[in-house]
Amino acid sequence: xxxxxxxxxxxxxxxxxxxxxxxxxxxxxxxxxxxxxxxxxxxxxxxxxxxxxxxxxxxxxxxxxxxxxxxxxxxxxxxxxxxxxxxxxxxxxxxxxxxxxxxxxxxxxxx
Amino acid sequence: xxxxxxxxxxxxxxxxxxxxxxxxxxxxxxxxxxxxxxxxxxxxxxxxxxxxxxxxxxxxxxxxxxxxxxxxxxxxxxxxxxxxxxxxxxxxxxxxxxxxxxxxxxxxxxxxxxx
Numbered sequence: 001x002x003x004x005x006x007x008x009x010x011x012x013x014x015x016x017x018x019x020x021x022x023x024x025x026x027x028x029x030x031x032x033x034x035x036x037x038x039x040x041x042x043x044x045x046x047x048x049x050x051x052x053x054x055x056x057x058x059x060x061x062x063x064x065x066x067x068x069x070x071x072x073x074x075x076x077x078x079x080x081x082x083x084x085x086x087x088x089x090x091x092x093x094x095x096x097x098x099x100x101x102x103x104x105x106x107x108x109x110x111x
Numbered sequence: 112x113x114x115x116x117x118x119x120x121x122x123x124x125x126x127x128x129x130x131x132x133x134x135x136x137x138x139x140x141x142x143x144x145x146x147x148x149x150x151x152x153x154x155x156x157x158x159x160x161x162x163x164x165x166x167x168x169x170x171x172x173x174x175x176x177x178x179x180x181x182x183x184x185x186x187x188x189x190x191x192x193x194x195x196x197x198x199x200x201x202x203x204x205x206x207x208x209x210x211x212x213x214x215x216x217x218x219x220x221x222x223x224x225x226x
Contacts, residue, residue, distance in 0.1 A: 043217040089153055101153030
């Protein structure tokens with residue numbers, strides 16, 4: 001059974017810091033891994049999608065890596081800003097119909 | 112804005128009642144998935160509809176049912192509500208043309224409270 005774990009559960013950093021969020025999954029048989037952002041009480045916004053054959057994806061200040069063999073992904077956020085405060089969710093696609101999510105990392109960036 | 116709209120945004124029901132949640136998918140998308148997100152947890156897959164047929168189901172009892180209409184909008188119905196059904200219900204749309212390497216577009220969700 002595929003399980004997705006995210007560490008840390010919560011993180012509080014001062015503005016300007018570079019930070020890393022971690023995601024691990026138990027079964028390497030995945031089609032892709034995705035990172036989402038969720039603001040309180042809101043839906044999910046897709047940030048990055050890494051195909052199983054790829055090692056990383058970049059969008060602006062965000063960089064996500066994937067090591068499928070070890071079952072790990074990291075989301076790197078450069079020069080964090082207060083507007084980055086949100087919950088970040090990692091999800092894997094083990095088959096064609098459903099995503100399996102982790103429980104998220106709650107990030108707070110203070111001025 | 113993702114173009115996926117859900118209604119209502121908030122709903123309060125009592126145990127044993129029935130509820131219907133609605134989702135309009137993004138233009139051009141023919142696949143709708145529903146997820147349940149309990150407080151402090153990641154979303155859990157309920158089911159997916161593709162071209163009006165159920166195309167996969169998660170570990171939810173039969174009292175969770177759905178529909179997809181010819182315009183690809185969708186409904187989630189929950190019968191005999193239980194207290195544990197209190198959660199944020201998220202709808203996501205996509206197109207199957209992208210296969211397994213496409214992004215999902217989520218709505219803002221319906222917050223259901225069961226008293």
